[in-house]
Amino acid sequence: MHKLTKPFSYLFNFLGRIVKVPFQLSLLSVCLYLGACSHFEQHHHSDEAMTSDHITTDKDLKVELNGDNKWLMDAHTRSAASDMLNRFSSLDLEQQSQQQLTQLGEQLSQDLGKLIQGCTMEGDAHNALHDFLTSFMPALEELKTTADVGSAKHVKHLLTEYQLYFE
Numbered sequence: 272m273h274k275l276t277k278p279f280s281y282l283f284n285f286l287g288r289i290v291k292v293p294f295q296l297s298l299l300s301v302c303l304y305l306g307a308c309s310h311f312e313q314h315h316h317s318d319e320a321m322t323s324d325h326i327t328t329d330k331d332l333k334v335e336l337n338g339d340n341k342w343l344m345d346a347h348t349r350s351a352a353s354d355m356l357n358r359f360s361s362l363d364l365e366q367q368s369q370q371q372l373t374q375l376g377e378q379l380s381q382d383l384g385k386l387i388q389g390c391t392m393e394g395d396a397h398n399a400l401h402d403f404l405t406s407f408m409p410a411l412e413e414l415k416t417t418a419d420v421g422s423a424k425h426v427k428h429l430l431t432e433y434q435l436y437f438e
Contacts, residue, residue, distance in 0.1 A: 332429070334402040334436050341438040342396045351386035352437070355379055356430040364427070369418040376415035379426065383411060403433060 336342075344352070358378060367375070392400060407429050414422040 332403060332432055332436070333405045334399050336436060337395065337399065341436055342399045344396065344400070344437050345390070345392050347389045348386060348392060348400065349438070351382060351389070352430065352433055355382045355386075356427075356434075358382070359423075359427045359430070364420050364423045367420070367423070372418040372420070372423050373415065375423060376411060376418065376426075379411055380415060383408070399436070403429075403436065407433075 358375060362375070364372075390397070390400070407426075410422070410425045410429055414426050
């Protein structure tokens with residue numbers, strides 16, 4: 272076993288050789304590593320924050336067109352989706368309080384419950400609706416829990432996108 276000649280140096284085994292590394296260099300390495308990880312996490316979360324206004328694109332949805340056509344919905348589903356989108360028609364989201372946004376989230380959640388409860392669709396169109404809902408439901412849940420304008424915009428955007436895929 273090697274004795275440390277300096278009280279603040281560390282021994283590392285590098286390719287079979289014992290290498291002394293001063294404490295300051297070890298500390299610097301650890302700080303740089305942790306700083307890089309922290310920067311990555313901050314960058315990753317800031318990317319999410321930038322999308323908190325949720326100006327999403329089609330790639331954010333987990334639904335695709337029926338070939339070149341929109342999916343055909345039953346009358347109940349079409350009506351329920353229209354009602355949900357209409358909740359946004361007279362709202363200036365920027366002017367809504369958190370309480371109003373929470374209430375909007377609750378109303379939309381009730382509408383979604385009715386949509387699901389009354390759905391009689393089957394087959395590929397039904398599966399496409401479920402694919403859409405895998406994007407929509409978390410966004411709606413986020414609106415209910417955060418009650419912020421960005422979340423409300425995201426939900427509205429997804430309902431607008433719904434019209435591009437379903438009729």
